[in-house]
Amino acid sequence: MGNTTRRDWRRLAVSGLATLSLATGAAMAAAASPAAASPAAGHGSAVANPYSPAYGHSYRHGVIPTRATAAKMSQWASGHNSPQVATGPETLSYGGGINGVGVLDGHAKVYLVFYGNQWGTQSTNSSGDATFSGDADGAAAAAQEMFKGIGTGNELWSADLTQWCDGPNVSSGATSCPSNASFVPYQSGGVLSGVWYDNSGASPSAASGNQLGSEAVNAAGHFGNTTAASNRDAYYVILSPTGTNPDNYQGQYCAWHDYTGDSSLTGGAVSSPYGDLAFSNQPYNMDSGSGCGVGFVNSPGTLDGWTMTLGHEWHETMSDQFPAGGWTNQQSGSSYNGQENSDECAWLSPGTAGGAAMVTMGTGTFAEQASWSNDTNACAISHPIVSHGESVTVNSPGNQSGTVGTAVSLQVSGSDSAGNSLTYSASGLPAGLSISSSGLISGTPTTAATSSVTVTATSSTGATGSASFTWTISTSGGGGNGITNGGFETGSFSGWTTTGNAAVSTSAKHSGSYGAMLGLTTPSNTSTAAQTFTAPTGSTKLSFYYNVT
Numbered sequence: 267m268g269n270t271t272r273r274d275w276r277r278l279a280v281s282g283l284a285t286l287s288l289a290t291g292a293a294m295a296a297a298a299s300p301a302a303a304s305p306a307a308g309h310g311s312a313v314a315n316p317y318s319p320a321y322g323h324s325y326r327h328g329v330i331p332t333r334a335t336a337a338k339m340s341q342w343a344s345g346h347n348s349p350q351v352a353t354g355p356e357t358l359s360y361g362g363g364i365n366g367v368g369v370l371d372g373h374a375k376v377y378l379v380f381y382g383n384q385w386g387t388q389s390t391n392s393s394g395d396a397t398f399s400g401d402a403d404g405a406a407a408a409a410q411e412m413f414k415g416i417g418t419g420n421e422l423w424s425a426d427l428t429q430w431c432d433g434p435n436v437s438s439g440a441t442s443c444p445s446n447a448s449f450v451p452y453q454s455g456g457v458l459s460g461v462w463y464d465n466s467g468a469s470p471s472a473a474s475g476n477q478l479g480s481e482a483v484n485a486a487g488h489f490g491n492t493t494a495a496s497n498r499d500a501y502y503v504i505l506s507p508t509g510t511n512p513d514n515y516q517g518q519y520c521a522w523h524d525y526t527g528d529s530s531l532t533g534g535a536v537s538s539p540y541g542d543l544a545f546s547n548q549p550y551n552m553d554s555g556s557g558c559g560v561g562f563v564n565s566p567g568t569l570d571g572w573t574m575t576l577g578h579e580w581h582e583t584m585s586d587q588f589p590a591g592g593w594t595n596q597q598s599g600s601s602y603n604g605q606e607n608s609d610e611c612a613w614l615s616p617g618t619a620g621g622a623a624m625v626t627m628g629t630g631t632f633a634e635q636a637s638w639s640n641d642t643n644a645c646a647i648s649h650p651i652v653s654h655g656e657s658v659t660v661n662s663p664g665n666q667s668g669t670v671g672t673a674v675s676l677q678v679s680g681s682d683s684a685g686n687s688l689t690y691s692a693s694g695l696p697a698g699l700s701i702s703s704s705g706l707i708s709g710t711p712t713t714a715a716t717s718s719v720t721v722t723a724t725s726s727t728g729a730t731g732s733a734s735f736t737w738t739i740s741t742s743g744g745g746g747n748g749i750t751n752g753g754f755e756t757g758s759f760s761g762w763t764t765t766g767n768a769a770v771s772t773s774a775k776h777s778g779s780y781g782a783m784l785g786l787t788t789p790s791n792t793s794t795a796a797q798t799f800t801a802p803t804g805s806t807k808l809s810f811y812y813n814v815t
Contacts (some may be wrong), residue, residue: 314603315339318557319519325475325530326513326522327589328546328582328606330575332557335518336613341600355600358640360432360440364527364591365542368432370584371448372499373726375459376413380406381478382469386508388426393629396461400507403552407631408569409505409576413458415627416580423577423625426607426639426649427451428727430585430593439596441640445655450584452651452728454600454689456629457580459500460489473512475547476533478504479526482545483538494541501544501583503576507552512573520551520558521575525588544587546579561614563633570633574622576610577634591734610638611645621643651728657683658731662722666737668696671752673777678705678721678733685744686725689749694719696739698755698778710778712755749799754780759795776811 288504317338320326331339337770339455359369359444386400395407416424431447443449462485468714470477482502491497506512513522518612523546536543551558551571559571585607586592595602595610602610612635620636625647636645641652660680680688698712701721717739722732741750750761754770755778767786774781785793801808 271786273539276574302785315342317342319515320522323530323532325524325528325532326519327524327586328579328609329522330520330556330558330578330609330612332517333559333613333689334447335558349640351371354458354643355597356595356643357441357597357637358490358593358607358638360436360438360593361586361591361596362438363432364525364588367498367542368436368586368592369430369448369742370499370501370544370587371432371450373451374453374457374580374584375491375500376457376580377460377462377485377489377500378406378409378413378458378501379481379502379504379508380463381481381504382507382510383465383467384509385463385465386468387461388465391586396463398463402508402759403572405552405569405572406505406554407551408573408617409503410461411629412573412576412627412632413580414456415629415632417453417455418628421625421627422648422650423634424453424581425651425728426637426646427581427584428649428652428654429639429641430607432592432756438673443654449652449727450655451726452685454726454728460486462490469506469510471510472514473506473510473547474533475513475524475531476536478512478522478547479528479531479538479545481535482526482543483536483540486538486543492540497541497543501546501580501587501690503546503548503579508553510550512547515547515549515551516554517557520554520571521548521579523547523579523583523589527554527588533643541675542588544583546583548576551575551657557752559613559633562613563622567633570622573632574635577632578612578637581637582606604631605720607637607639608635608705611636614645620647623647647720653681653727653729656725656727656729658723658725658729659683659720660731660733662733664736665735666719668737668739670714670739670741671749673710673753674699674708676707678707680705680723680731680733682723682725682729684725684729685729686729687729688723688725692719692720696737698753700716710753710755712751712753714739714741750797753778754782756780762795762797764793764795766790768793768795776813 293636319329319331384400385398389397391397395410398406427450431443431449433448435444435446481504485502491500525542525544527542528537529535559574559722561567562570564570595605597603611620616622622635624631625634636647637647639649663678684687687704690701692701694717696711696717699707699709701707717737718731720734722730724730757780758770767784770780774783782795
């Protein structure tokens with residue numbers, strides 16, 4: 267969130283679990299006790315709610331209060347209602363940017379930094395994830411798979427981010443984006459860019475904000491991001507090990523994000539030779555149990571709150587990279603004043619409007635929360651990808667023809683009105699052919715048929731375009747049937763007669779997907795593959811590939 271966390275938490279108190287009602291009752295008895303002292307100033311408006319973890323700690327942007335703390339905030343807010351504001355109490359506005367940066371308007375590069383040797387011995391699991399002996403809950407692997415999965419498997423949980431923008435054409439205070447703004451693109455293909463285990467020493471028992479930011483600087487150097495340009499789209503998640511209490515989170519909150527240039531950090535702003543860096547404080551918040559979301563969506567749901575808070579802070583970094591230059595609630599008459607997109611939807615119960623839910627990505631299913639969407643005026647757990655009038659054109663190659671057993675190479679091209687990069691896919695290709703992400707169709711046809719092919723190009727923002735054509739594969743050019751299954755691309759010896767030891771294998775391929783293997787390592791002349799064919803009219807040459815091993 268921004269540097270304020272005032273929020274009408276009554277929605278949470280009403281829809282929360284029974285365990286929350288006890289905390290709410292306790293809050294009712296104590297709500298009047300704190301003095302309404304003036305909180306510390308930070309970047310943006312000050313926190314008004316004295317129960318907020320950001321009260322007097324304005325660097326805790328996007329701070330996620332524990333559920334008990336949220337109940338106390340709700341009770342305080344219920345007695346301090348403000349008049350209705352004109353644009354809606356949850357509408358976010360643009361903060362004008364900090365050093366020209368408002369949102370993360372490129373493809374995010376997320377770096378996970380496992381901070382301190384208390385994580386234990388590092389290993390690698392079958393998915394290629396770093397795992398640690400000191401991570402009994404399996405949090406490290408879950409974090410990696412989640413960030414790998416963003417923008418895959420047709421997930422639309424992250425697509426609400428495509429409405430946010432920055433750039434010189436966006437006015438400070440704007441509540442919507444002009445068409446010539448720089449928008450957050452849909453994060454196709456995952457955002458995890460690196461994992462570092464910094465076991466050079468122990469993580470502090472209670473790291474300060476400055477120490478956490480300094481670890482982000484260390485990580486930038488480790489990953490070679492040594493210029494401001496290389497860090498423009500970077501986000502460093504500082505993951506502290508179990509048993510530690512970074513920035514004294516226990517009993518107050520679950521995570522927050524900020525940037526190294528924030529002078530309100532405990533210990534002061536961080537000196538970075540690599541430009542300003544976006545980072546987050548991600549405690550091992552399973553140590554806080556249900557207060558930080560264990561069991562919030564599932565039972566036992568050990569990692570529910572872990573992935574929800576990871577997603578919460580990432581969403582807010584994308585829409586408010588250097589707080590509070592991006593999109594925050596600036597409604598002075600709203601109890602949401604100062605909050606960011608995910609703050610406004612925190613701890614909404616599963617099954618309610620905008621409530622937390624399981625989100626399916628290409629790498630698995632993860633518990634996530636919704637984030638506020640200006641364009642739908644609601645908390646969105648799923649949102650269409652916004653294309654902003656961008657158009658994608660695929661140049662049709664025209665109808666194609668080919669012959670079974672004859673290799674194909676066809677480059678399809680396209681263009682994007684916004685100049686974004688394109689990734690290609692295809693449906694209906696003849697058997698034996700495939701398309702690369704750059705649009706090259708190649709392979710060896712295996713079956714005579716006429717196919718209806720559609721090639722689709724997808725831009726980095728999610729905009730698409732397509733072209734359709736027919737592709738006719740015949741067995742020969744006339745006067746004979748030619749060789750059947752000459753490349754063995756059926757994955758079998760169909761059309762051939764074999765003797766002895768004969769097999770079709772991917773390891774024997776010269777091109778395409780398959781090749782034939784004859785005989786054993788001991789030389790013999792008893793293994794054969796043969797077929798009788800009539801050469802097509804005009805054919806004068808027979809070509810083949812043979813390798814003796």
